[in-house]
Amino acid sequence: MRPKLVVGNWKMNGSRANNASLLAGIVDGLGKGKGKAQAAVCVPAPYLQQCADTLAGSELAWGAQDVSVHASGAYTGEVAASMLTDFGCRYVIVGHSERRAYHGETDQQVAQKALAALNAGLTPIVCVGETLDQREAGQTNVVVNKQLSAVLELLDGDAATRIVVAYEPVWAIGTGKTATPAMAQEVHAELRSQLRARSLEAGEKVAILYGGSMKPDNAAELMAQADIDGGLIGGAALKAADFLAIIDAAKAAA
Numbered sequence: 001m002r003p004k005l006v007v008g009n010w011k012m013n014g015s016r017a018n019n020a021s022l023l024a025g026i027v028d029g030l031g032k033g034k035g036k037a038q039a040a041v042c043v044p045a046p047y048l049q050q051c052a053d054t055l056a057g058s059e060l061a062w063g064a065q066d067v068s069v070h071a072s073g074a075y076t077g078e079v080a081a082s083m084l085t086d087f088g089c090r091y092v093i094v095g096h097s098e099r100r101a102y103h104g105e106t107d108q109q110v111a112q113k114a115l116a117a118l119n120a121g122l123t124p125i126v127c128v129g130e131t132l133d134q135r136e137a138g139q140t141n142v143v144v145n146k147q148l149s150a151v152l153e154l155l156d157g158d159a160a161t162r163i164v165v166a167y168e169p170v171w172a173i174g175t176g177k178t179a180t181p182a183m184a185q186e187v188h189a190e191l192r193s194q195l196r197a198r199s200l201e202a203g204e205k206v207a208i209l210y211g212g213s214m215k216p217d218n219a220a221e222l223m224a225q226a227d228i229d230g231g232l233i234g235g236a237a238l239k240a241a242d243f244l245a246i247i248d249a250a251k252a253a254a
């Protein structure tokens with residue numbers, strides 16, 4: 001059985017003062033309640049130092065929301081994977097649909113980012129997902145398979161076993177529309193079989209998270225699905241009580 005993982009994607013939200021109480025609230029609640037689940041927050045880069053200062057030694061891991069494909073050099077505004085490691089990050093989100101849509105990131109760039117992250121010892125959380133038009137055209141599996149295969153093609157050996165995949169249907173992000181558990185499970189199973197085709201170990205080990213309007217009231221039924229190993233949470237990760245309730249649902253489903 002894969003351990004459940006719940007990751008908060010803060011997106012471009014936060015302030016030092018708000019983060020302090022949010023992080024303290026999450027850490028405080030994590031120790032309570034029964035069961036086990038892994039939890040992390042992916043914060044805007046300027047707040048990584050605050051995470052390193054306040055979360056070191058706690059059960060809450062932290063990470064970033066993007067990474068450069070380059071190792072270092074004249075790339076103004078970019079952040080290298082080694083810099084994220086320097087700040088104690090365990091995770092980095094790559095290929096979030098907001099970056100694909102607003103920054104024109106291609107499948108190939110996303111794959112290079114995943115590789116850069118792995119080379120620095122980080123776990124990339126590779127986001128895939130279809131738009132509403134693509135779903136209505138019956139293209140969901142084709143789209144997510146293409147997005148994931150670009151990453152798998154670039155990774156050698158057992159590197160594919162060290163990624164996390166997040167299925168985030170674009171039409172469900174920030175809209176309050178969630179994929180039904182059955183709809184999500186169908187795509188997760190498809191992604192799982194793609195990973196298994198790469199290697200049995202990748203199929204077995206890689207966590208596939210669901211993201212898109214996951215909330216305390218729908219988390220349990222989503223995470224009860226065989227191939228849903230946790231969540232990538234946007235809006236509900238900004239309130240300690242909601243985030244903790246989702247982590248509790250993960251613990252119960254573990």
Ligand SMILES: O=C(CO)COP(=O)(O)O
Pocket residue numbers: 009096168172173174175176211212213214232233234235236
């Ligand atoms: O994009 C998401 C997480 O990466 C999901 O965001 P919401 O949970 O706000 O829909």
